[in-house]
Structures are given as structure tokens and as C-alpha cells.
Amino acid sequence: MKDKYVTLTINGRKTTLVVEDRTTLLTALREYGVTSLKRGCEEGECGACTVIMNGLPQKSCLILVREAEGAEILTVEGLIKKGRLHPVQQAFIDEGAIQCGYCTPGMVMTTYALLSKNPSPEEEEIREALSGNICRCTGYLSIIRAVKKSADILSGKAKGGELREDD
Amino acid sequence: MKTIKTKTGIGKWLPRKYDLQKAEGTLQFADDLRFGPELLHASVVRSSVAHGEIIDIDYSEALKMPGVLKVIVGEDFPYHFGLYLKDRTPMAIGRTRYMGEPVALVVAETEEDAKEAVKKVKVTYKELEPVFDPVKAATTNSVLVHPDLHKYDHVDFITPQPNTNIANWFRIRKGDTEAAFKNAAHVFEETITCPQIAHGFIETFCSICKQDPGSGEITIWTSAQSAFTVRDIIAKGINYPLHKIRVIAPPVGGGFGGKAGMTVEALCLAAAMDEDLKGRPVKLFIPREEVLLSSWVRQGFVARIELAVDEDGLMQGIRNTFWFDTGISAEYGANPVRSARYTSMGAYNIPNVWADCYAVYTNKPFGGAYRGFGLPELMSALEVVVDIVAHKLKIDPVEFRKKNLLMKGQTTCTGMPMHDHALDKIIDKVAKKIDVLKEEPPIRKGWKRGKGIALAIKAPAIPADASSSAIVKLNGDGTVEVLAATMDMGQGTYSAFAQIVSEELGIPYDWIKVYYPDTQSHPYDWQTAASRSCWSMGMAVKRAASELREKLLALFAEYWQTPVENISIEYGVVKCHKLGKSERIDERVQNGFKMPDGILKGGPIIGTGSFTPPDLLYPDPDTGQSPKSVTHFTLGAVGVDMEVDPATGRIIINKVCAGYDVGKAITPINIKGQIEGGTVQGLSACLMEGMTYDEHGKLLTPDFTDYKIATIKDAPGEIDAFWEETPEEISPYGNRGVGEHSMIAPAPATNNALFRATGMRIHSYPLSRERVYKALKAKEKGETDFWEWPYALDLAYERAKKEW
Numbered sequence: 001m002k003d004k005y006v007t008l009t010i011n012g013r014k015t016t017l018v019v020e021d022r023t024t025l026l027t028a029l030r031e032y033g034v035t036s037l038k039r040g041c042e043e044g045e046c047g048a049c050t051v052i053m054n055g056l057p058q059k060s061c062l063i064l065v066r067e068a069e070g071a072e073i074l075t076v077e078g079l080i081k082k083g084r085l086h087p088v089q090q091a092f093i094d095e096g097a098i099q100c101g102y103c104t105p106g107m108v109m110t111t112y113a114l115l116s117k118n119p120s121p122e123e124e125e126i127r128e129a130l131s132g133n134i135c136r137c138t139g140y141l142s143i144i145r146a147v148k149k150s151a152d153i154l155s156g157k158a159k160g161g162e163l164r165e166d167d
Numbered sequence: 168m169k170t171i172k173t174k175t176g177i178g179k180w181l182p183r184k185y186d187l188q189k190a191e192g193t194l195q196f197a198d199d200l201r202f203g204p205e206l207l208h209a210s211v212v213r214s215s216v217a218h219g220e221i222i223d224i225d226y227s228e229a230l231k232m233p234g235v236l237k238v239i240v241g242e243d244f245p246y247h248f249g250l251y252l253k254d255r256t257p258m259a260i261g262r263t264r265y266m267g268e269p270v271a272l273v274v275a276e277t278e279e280d281a282k283e284a285v286k287k288v289k290v291t292y293k294e295l296e297p298v299f300d301p302v303k304a305a306t307t308n309s310v311l312v313h314p315d316l317h318k319y320d321h322v323d324f325i326t327p328q329p330n331t332n333i334a335n336w337f338r339i340r341k342g343d344t345e346a347a348f349k350n351a352a353h354v355f356e357e358t359i360t361c362p363q364i365a366h367g368f369i370e371t372f373c374s375i376c377k378q379d380p381g382s383g384e385i386t387i388w389t390s391a392q393s394a395f396t397v398r399d400i401i402a403k404g405i406n407y408p409l410h411k412i413r414v415i416a417p418p419v420g421g422g423f424g425g426k427a428g429m430t431v432e433a434l435c436l437a438a439a440m441d442e443d444l445k446g447r448p449v450k451l452f453i454p455r456e457e458v459l460l461s462s463w464v465r466q467g468f469v470a471r472i473e474l475a476v477d478e479d480g481l482m483q484g485i486r487n488t489f490w491f492d493t494g495i496s497a498e499y500g501a502n503p504v505r506s507a508r509y510t511s512m513g514a515y516n517i518p519n520v521w522a523d524c525y526a527v528y529t530n531k532p533f534g535g536a537y538r539g540f541g542l543p544e545l546m547s548a549l550e551v552v553v554d555i556v557a558h559k560l561k562i563d564p565v566e567f568r569k570k571n572l573l574m575k576g577q578t579t580c581t582g583m584p585m586h587d588h589a590l591d592k593i594i595d596k597v598a599k600k601i602d603v604l605k606e607e608p609p610i611r612k613g614w615k616r617g618k619g620i621a622l623a624i625k626a627p628a629i630p631a632d633a634s635s636s637a638i639v640k641l642n643g644d645g646t647v648e649v650l651a652a653t654m655d656m657g658q659g660t661y662s663a664f665a666q667i668v669s670e671e672l673g674i675p676y677d678w679i680k681v682y683y684p685d686t687q688s689h690p691y692d693w694q695t696a697a698s699r700s701c702w703s704m705g706m707a708v709k710r711a712a713s714e715l716r717e718k719l720l721a722l723f724a725e726y727w728q729t730p731v732e733n734i735s736i737e738y739g740v741v742k743c744h745k746l747g748k749s750e751r752i753d754e755r756v757q758n759g760f761k762m763p764d765g766i767l768k769g770g771p772i773i774g775t776g777s778f779t780p781p782d783l784l785y786p787d788p789d790t791g792q793s794p795k796s797v798t799h800f801t802l803g804a805v806g807v808d809m810e811v812d813p814a815t816g817r818i819i820i821n822k823v824c825a826g827y828d829v830g831k832a833i834t835p836i837n838i839k840g841q842i843e844g845g846t847v848q849g850l851s852a853c854l855m856e857g858m859t860y861d862e863h864g865k866l867l868t869p870d871f872t873d874y875k876i877a878t879i880k881d882a883p884g885e886i887d888a889f890w891e892e893t894p895e896e897i898s899p900y901g902n903r904g905v906g907e908h909s910m911i912a913p914a915p916a917t918n919n920a921l922f923r924a925t926g927m928r929i930h931s932y933p934l935s936r937e938r939v940y941k942a943l944k945a946k947e948k949g950e951t952d953f954w955e956w957p958y959a960l961d962l963a964y965e966r967a968k969k970e971w
Contacts, residue, residue, distance in 0.1 A: 035195065036193070038198070045455075045872055048369050077192050092186075093190055096183070099421075100419065100656050101186070101188075101194055102370045103369050133879070136369055139844040141882060
């Protein structure tokens with residue numbers, strides 16, 4: 001297959017990649033070195049490869065990289081500013097919403113996209129937004145708590161870095 | 168006098184180790200490792216028949232494809248592998264036993280090249296009659312899945328039955344069951360079935376193998392829970408020295424038992440050890456739709472349980488028979504069968520027990536370890552039967568359970584005395600929190616609401632000599648590194664180890680690092696399995712840290728010329744209050760202390776610790792009796808409040824309450840996480856999961872589109888997780904395992920709740936919408952019980968049932 005070129009912006013850096021027609025955005029980004037997005041199913045079922053493309057959460061396994069020509073891609077690595085975690089990342093740690101961590105980058109990106117659009121979602125809206133991201137470890141309730149806490153940190157109602165403790 | 172002070176010891180809520188890197192996306196799993204342009208890629212050619220002789224494999228066209236270097240077949244790597252029973256070859260040799268079994272491996276320069284070439288390999292089969300139904304397979308032996316069973320090596324605590332499909336048969340013969348049933352006021356018999364269940368971890372399998380051509384040394388990077396077990400199985404399989412095999416286990420993206428033993432490592436190794444390829448690393452990444460074919464699943468089962476109850480409502484006897492569908496291999500799957508049998512009495516005091524558990528070969532992907540290891544299987548049957556009996560005897564389900572509870576000093580089915588626990592208290596709490604006996608109106612219009620309870624029990628089903636060891640190193644700045652070959656695959660063991668080290672050394676949690684397993688650097692550990700890590704490896708880590716503390720304190724004692732009792736370590740600083748001394752830990756712990764007499768003493772300080780269960784005795788093979796068959800049990804109870812829509816069969820879980828006796832909570836954040844996660848995994852198995860095959864044995868549910876697992880929308884509205892702490896005697900801090908236990912009782916509790924809601928008893932899992940709908944339709948016609956045999960196309964079960 002003949003090589004083609006795609007130019008896109010990955011976490012703020014404009015880059016040109018050498019790709020094939022069949023190369024997915026997932027494969028291209030992973031080969032480029034952004035490995036936070038995972039190959040969980042490569043069929044759009046699990047959400048472990050979710051990235052933000054032009055402001056929308058997308059499953060990168062379902063996008064051919066040539067469709068992403070000129071696109072702005074944001075991954076979980078790109079959320080870190082000056083060495084500080086984004087509130088969504090911090091909230092996932094605080095709430096024990098991470099276990100094996102394989103789904104976490106996708107969960108964080110979907111949450112980021114949700115909160116960008118809807119800064120204080122109801123629980124039903126959280127469940128709807130995250131329903132395309134599968135987590136087998138946590139049972140999801142801690143993830144729901146983390147999304148709520150992310151919203152609270154972003155709106156100044158809570159502070160990141162404090163663990164929830166049960167009695 | 169306590170010699171340490173810490174704010175980050177056991178029992179504290181702390182941020183989990185490696186969560187930061189997981190949130191950042193920088194933690195590298197096996198698939199994320201990079202090996203440069205020398206890396207080769209393998210892709211698997213799989214059998215298209217469930218049972219057949221391989222007549223020919225023609226890969227001449229595949230070799231002409233771009234980038235292809237080699238095609239390897241079964242005869243090229245003719246080794247048998249297996250943990251307990253060596254019945255597995257990485258590729259079929261001469262005969263294929265299930266649809267999807269590897270028959271050839273294509274190795275190419277890129278993954279795409281390898282995948283394209285797989286399509287060009289032509290395999291010709293002569294089809295043989297397959298067998299899919301475990302009861303038929305075990306009772307008729309008309310088709311033998313492993314005619315060579317008598318030739319396979321196995322450990323002596325499993326009992327394969329040559330010339331049958333029974334890979335393992337475990338029995339319990341305790342008391343006089345016949346008399347108990349003869350004299351009983353009430354006798355009940357029920358059957359429960361459940362199909363195979365998949366782990367559904369999000370990280371699929373990935374191995375990279377490399378052999379150094381000169382020395383022959385092998386390195387394996389793999390998504391494995393138990394690095395040392397992979398090394399052992401490979402070494403025994405290819406008859407190779409242990410020190411020439413290095414297994415590196417990067418972080419695992421969910422295991423649940425599915426990566427507990429050897430998965431695809433040997434298959435990848437077949438390419439890496441090839442004469443033409445060796446020297447180059449070979450990667451085998453298993454795509455999602457091949458995962459269920461590549462390693463084991465939870466065994467399906469058919470259970471028949473008979474219960475004898477006296478006039479006072481006390482259980483006097485139990486007879487249970489479990490047919491476990493272990494597919495084509497029982498190399499690991501022989502052991503969950505043993506685990507279920509150990510606990511044939513459930514959480515009840517039953518004096519007379521007759522139990523038979525069979526691991527039965529069929530022409531399907533194979534069974535093995537899965538969270539709960541035989542106990543979700545046993546208890547999702549037994550706890551439903553107990554509920555049926557309580558209902559028929561008109562005793563409330565809470566009272567009936569409490570009345571028959573297996574308390575301290577009473578004997579289990581293997582004749583071993585039960586230790587102290589707080590299950591009675593937990594049952595009361597669960598019953599109260601969920602108000603289990605109170606009927607409440609449904610929240611949703613037109614739905615029916617019900618509540619149910621079920622108990623959980625499980626012991627680690629480890630071999631008697633399953634050992635752990637650990638090394639704790641003190642650095643020249645007071646920070647600490649821990650080498651303990653447990654895999655932290657999300658359960659959070661490294662946080663627990665760091666808290667144990669902090670507890671023993673008085674060094675802050677943040678100064679302690681625990682590394683992922685590498686057999687080259689880490690000392691031996693048996694497996695990350697059996698919910699044993701905080702207990703068994705916890706013991707080794709505690710011992711290593713205490714040894715280190717003793718060494719450090721002895722040096723300071725001589726240095727300050729004061730008795731060791733006067734010295735403490737407080738928040739990372741070494742102190743002697745009596746002498747007014749306070750010093751940070753520095754390079755002296757590497758280079759030695761200059762003692763008052765001018766002589767240098769000490770040097771690098773390390774602590775080592777190991778642990779082997781001290782008193783386990785394998786049960787008698789004929790009766791299953793042993794003074795100590797297992798180390799300990801973790802017990803618990805789960806209450807479920809649910810609603811069902813009769814119009815669609817849909818079940819929604821309003822609330823779950825789950826409590827366990829953990830002995831001592833080392834890392835509360837992890838216990839809460841394990842209870843929540845296991846509860847939802849258990850509910851998911853109960854409501855929607857099951858491997859489905861067509862009449863040819865083709866798996867119809869190979870990916871998440873067809874094999875449904877719980878999403879965030881399926882999670883209950885609330886999980887009330889709690890724990891009690893009745894200390895365990897032989898344990899680092901009295902703690903017991905809880906990782907797997909949370910998956911045991913949600914399914915039967917939901918089944919029991921469904922009965923309370925509708926009056927309909929469903930005997931076959933899963934309680935899928937379709938099945939619930941059908942059952943409720945049958946209810947309208949006056950039926951009270953409903954079951955669907957999971958192998959609907961194979962009706963031998965009906966016949967076999969009569970022959971029991």
C-alpha cells in the first residue's frame with residue numbers, strides 16, 4: 001500500500017504523519033507515541049481509545065487517520081498543564097475511580113468532553129455520556145462520584161487532592 | 168514499646184499507587200512497550216471446525232505475501248503445557264478440539280502483513296463428531312476430547328479419569344448422608360445451570376518473546392498476573408532451566424483470573440524460538456474477537472443439589488453434584504472444581520455431606536480461573552436452593568440462613584473447624600440496611616419489586632505449598648523500594664504493601680515504591696490469585712520490612728550507644744528521645760556507620776521475608792477429609808433490592824448492600840473498590856452474560872457487541888459496601904482476602920429477589936431480559952419454575968438427568 005501524509009495537531013503540536021489508507025487514528029497516534037489511548041476492542045465497543053477531536057469525544061479506532069487531516073486532537077497527556085493534573089484526572093484519583101487504569105484515559109476524555117458542554121450534569125446525564133466507555137473493574141459508582149467531583153472542582157465548589165473517606 | 172510512628176500505615180485512606188500515572192496515561196502496558204524495527208509480529212490461523220483431524224495445512228500462498236517470514240504449525244512446537252494437568256499445546260497437533268483453536272502462526276514484519284497472510288493459509292480437516300454438553304460428555308463418553316488423557320502429566324491432588332472426558336473428579340464423603348436423607352422431615356432436590364462466562368478485561372492479551380541466539384536465554388514481556396507461574400509452566404513445558412527464562416510483567420489492564428496462569432505466551436514463544444527467527448523479538452497481540460478463544464473463561468456448570476432438613480428447620484444433609492464444563496483444557500480449570508468442592512456446605516453447618524464435582528472436557532474454548540474461583544458457581548446455585556427451601560418450609564430466608572450458619576468450631580465439609588467470623592452480624596446488618604423482609608411498592612409504574620439475600624464464602628484454593636517472598640531495600644535518602652512479585656492489576660496491592668512497609672518502618676507512604684514483577688529482580692511468588700496477596704505476600708512484605716527495621720535500629724543503637732528499645736522511627740526520622748537525638752536516614756544506610764570506636768559498620772540494608780502456609784494438608788482423595796484443607800474463609804452477605812418490568816423482562820437494581828468479614832482492612836479505599844467492582848461484575852454475569860455457541864460449536868459472542876457486559880447505565884443506583892474485622896490468626900494483621908468474594912453473592916441474591924418480586928423461580932443463568940420475559944409468560948400459565956438448558960440443541964441432558 002502506498003504511503004500518504006496527514007497533518008494534524010496532537011496536544012497542541014502540529015505534526016505530519018506517514019500513514020496508509022487503512023490506518024486508523026488510533027494506530028497512527030499510538031505509533032506516533034501517544035499510547036494513553038488503548039486497543040481495547042478496535043470496534044468502537046469499549047471506549048478505551050477515546051480522544052477529543054475538534055472538540056468532540058471520538059473513538060479513535062473508528063476514524064481513519066486520513067479523515068483527521070487538519071484536526072485538533074486532544075488526549076489525556078495533553079490535559080496536563082505545567083506538570084499539574086487537570087481537575088478531571090485529579091478527581092478520578094481522589095474518588096478511587098481508577099483500578100487497572102486501562103479504561104481511565106478514555107473515561108477522563110469523555111468526562112472532559114461532557115463537562116465542557118455541561119458543567120453541572122445530573123447523574124442521568126453522566127450515565128448517558130459515559131455509556132460508551134466500559135470499565136470492568138470499578139463498578140462505575142466511583143466514576144460517577146469522580147465526574148461529580150470534577151464538576152465541583154471546575155466550578156470552585158471543591159478542592160482536588162482530597163480523598164473521600166467512608167466512616 | 169512501639170518503635171515506629173506513621174500517619175500512613177495500615178487502615179488509612181491514601182491515594183493509590185500508580186493511579187497518578189494511570190490518570191496521566193503514561194503507565195505502559197504490554198502493548199505500549201516499544202521494541203524498534205527489529206520487532207516481528209505474529210497472527211494466528213484458527214480452526215474452523217470444533218472437532219476434526221487436520222489433514223493438511225497449505226501455507227505456500229501465505230509465504231508469498233509481503234513481509235511474511237515464516238509460518239509455524241503445531242508439529243514445529245510439540246510441547247504440552249499446563250499448571251495442574253499438561254493437556255494443552257499452543258497449537259493443535261494433528262487434531263483440533265474447538266472452533267478457534269490455533270492451528271498455525273504467521274510471522275511477518277508488521278501486524279497488518281501477518282493478518283493479511285493469515286487469510287491465505289488453507290487448512291483441510293476431516294470433521295469428527297463434537298460434544299458440547301458436559302453432562303453428555305461425562306456420562307456417555309461417546310466422543311473423547313482427549314483420548315490421550317492417561318498420558319498427560321498432572322499434580323497428584325487432581326484426579327483425571329482416563330478413557331473418559333472427566334479431567335478431574337473431586338469428592339466429599341462426610342458423615343452418613345444416606346441416613347440423613349432417610350430420616351429427614353423434608354427433602355428437596357433442585358437443578359441450576361449457568362453457561363461459560365467471560366472475564367471481559369479491557370486489555371486483551373499481549374506477549375512479546377525474544378530468545379538470545381547464543382545463550383538461548385528467553386525474555387518474555389507479557390500481560391500476566393503471575394510472572395513466576397508463566398516461567399514455571401514454560402520451563403516445564405519446554406524442559407528449560409528457570410534461570411534462562413526471564414518474565415517481565417508490565418501493568419495488567421484487568422485480570423480477574425483470566426491472566427492468572429499461562430495464556431498466549433507459549434504460542435508467541437513458538438515463533439521467538441524458531442531457528443530462522445530467533446534473536447528478533449516477536450509480538451503476539453490478541454485482538455478482542457479472538458480473546459475468548461485464546462484463553463480460558465469461567466466454566467459453565469450444571470448443578471444438582473439435594474438438601475435434607477429436619478423438623479426444626481436444621482439442615483442435616485446435602486448431596487450435590489456439579490458438572491463443570493471445562494472445554495478442551497483443564498490445565499488450570501481442574502482447580503476451581505476443587506475449590507467449589509472444598510466449600511460444598513456453603514456457609515452452613517451441615518453434618519452429612521456427599522459431593523461430587525467433575526471437570527468435564529467438551530469441544531469448546533476452555534475453562535479456568537475467574538474471580539471467585541468455583542464459588543460464584545457453587546453459591547449461585549446453593550444460595551438459590553436454600554432460598555427455595557426456606558420458602559417451601561415457610562421460614563423467612565434470613566432466619567433460615569442464620570439458624571443453619573456455620574459458626575466457630577463447627578466443621579466444614581472437609582472436617583476442618585470453622586474459625587471465628589462475624590457473618591451473623593453481617594447478615595443482620597444487610598437485612599436491616601435493605602429491609603429485606605419488607606415488601607415495598609415499585610418505584611417504576613407497572614413494575615414488580617423484590618428483595619433478596621444471599622451469602623458468600625470462599626477460601627484461597629491454593630496448593631499447600633503456595634509461597635511468597637519479598638525484598639525491601641532502604642535507599643541512601645530514607646526512601647524504600649519493595650520487590651514483591653504480586654501483580655497490581657487494579658486491586659491495589661502495591662498500595663497495601665506500601666502501607667504495610669510504612670507501618671513496619673515508620674517511613675511515609677510517599678517515600679515507598681513498589682515495582683511491577685520481573686523474575687530477574689524479584690524473589691519468588693506463586694501467583695497473583697486466590698485473593699491471597701495482602702495475606703500471603705503481605706506476610707512476606709511485613710517480615711522483610713521488620714527485618715530491615717531490626718537491622719537499622721541495631722546500627723543506630725550501636726552508633727548512639729543506647730539500647731535498641733530506646734530508638735524509634737517517626738515519620739521517616741530516627742529518634743532517641745532519651746538522648747535527645749534525631750537524625751534523618753542518609754547514605755550511612757548504604758555505606759555503613761562510623762561507630763564510636765572509629766570502625767565502619769553496616770552497609771546496604773535490605774530486608775527479606777518469605778511465607779508458606781504452615782499447616783495445610785491435602786484432603787483424603789476418597790473422602791475429601793483433612794484437619795486443615797484451607798487456610799481460612801472469608802464470609803459475607805449481599806442484599807439486593809430490584810425491580811422487573813413484566814412487559815419487557817428488564818431488571819433494574821435499585822440498591823445493593825454488601826458486607827464481608829475482612830479480618831482487618833489494610834487499604835480501605837481498595838476494599839470499597841473491590842466490593843463495588845465485584846458486585847457489578849456479579850450482577851453483570853447474573854443479568855446479561857453467557858457464552859453462546861451455534862450447533863457447530865461456533866462462538867456467537869466473541870466481542871462486546873454480542874457478549875454484553877455491564878455499562879455505567881447498568882450499574883445499580885447505590886451500593887452500600889461495609890466490612891467487619893474479626894482477625895485471622897495466621898495473617899500479617901489479621902486480614903483476609905476480599906478481592907474475589909464480592910462477585911459470589913450478587914447473582915443468587917438477585918435471583919432470590921426476582922422470585923420475591925414475581926413468584927417465578929428461574930433456574931438458568933443469566934436472567935436475561937428474554938429469559939425473564941419468557942419465564943413471566945410461563946408464570947401466567949401457572950408455571951412456578953423455569954429453566955432453559957444452555958445447550959438447547961443438545962437434549963442429552965434430559966436423558967442424563969434420569970441416569971443420575
